[in-house]
Amino acid sequence: MKVLVVGASGATGRHLVNQLLIQGNEVKVIVRSTQYLPDAWKDNTKVQIITASILELSDEEMGKHVSDCNTVASCLGHNMNWKGIYGTPRRLVTDATKRLCSAIKTSSSNHPVKYVLMNTSGNQNRDLVEPISFAQKCVIGLLRVLLPPHVDNEKAADYLRTVIGQNDKHIEWVAVRPDGLIDENEVTEYEIYPSPIRSAIFNAGKVSRINVGHFMSELINDDKLWNKWKGQMPVIYSKASVSNSEK
Template identity: 55%
Template sequence: MTTLIVGASGATGKLLVEQLLKAGQKVKVIVRPTSNFPDAWNNHDRITVIPSNVTEMSVGEIARHLAGCQAIASCLGHNLTLKGIFGKPRKLVTDTVRLLCKAALESTPERPIKFVLMNTAGNSSVNESVSVKEKMAVALIRLLLPPHTDNEKAADYLWNSIGQQNPLMEWVVVRPDTLTNEREVTEYAVQASPTRSAIFNPGKTSRINVGHFMAMLITDEDLWEQWKGQMPVIYNIPKTASPIKIHRQEVGLF
């Protein structure tokens, strides 16, 4: 299986590439020519590096790169700088998701292409209810942090424009909570909806666990069938947590 990845040079994207390679997969990565990515990628027989700014590519160009791919993954996000947060492009993730989806649909695959989008636990699914207090906080965040709105609209595009019954594309939106850096994959739980407030009582999710779960979605058909068309939330399981409290029927445990 071959996966086309955008945002591959980011902190989580690099880990996703690593996890897919460990699973014996091939990857194509679209990275800006000025991006900082491992030199080894240029000489790896299962990595195709496409040096380009994805926002400047045409639908047809991306469709050509999608030839032979069975999955798309996006770990794209805004840089945590003043320019990255408040500068252009304001709709980096949304516009890229739309572009990738149009290219995938244009390529008319023999079977549905998988699309895995990294998002955030602060973005509520369309079928989730939140408290008035949290709604007010999110409204303020939308005003102060434009990237949050971008994440919301990117997920909304998959919900509303691609839908859950599209014969050419299936999707999963992965929602980690507060991101942390760890060296190794640890135990984590996957749930259909948040079990805590991402604003007032956030949990933690290591980037390597996010990369592992995204790779598992791409390579494990049973896991894909479980979560396709949904927005699962992923949390690290604290080392001190009692396993009795983890309900395997409700939580994907890895």
């Protein structure tokens, strides 16, 4: 299996690439700079590093990069500083998703390509009834005004839901919604739910970035797991976080 990963240099993207390599996949990564990539990737014949800004690639280049891949995975996000939050591109995740999906559709693949998007538990799946409190609705409304990255995450998932949909012959998708992200060095037990089981704003749980990378890799490699969650927006929590919510 060959997987294209965008956002591979980020904190979660690195874990995803490592998990994919552990499972024996070939991996392409598109990164703006190789400066902070692990040396182990640079010396690994199963890793192809493409140095480019994802939104500056031509349609032809984008098509070339996806044409031999079974899966495209996006761990793109915005840096949590002033430039990352309020600078350009404000629709990095959405625009990259649109362009990658367009490239997949125009490629010569004769089978559906998997698209795995890392999203956020603060974004509702509007294909389901996911009730939230009035207070949380108010906070989400403020986030849409004050934090462009939140809107970017919403629009990227909405593009998959409403434009790609459930029956596209070229693309199957899953949008993974992690709760509060933390750093850990090893994969631990985690649990997956169709919708949040706690408030992402007022009672957020935790999940390690390595667990998110592991789950995304499992989705890519395990067809049974993929068929369970395709076309959905599963929420991931570390098991300890779920246990604490039940106390």
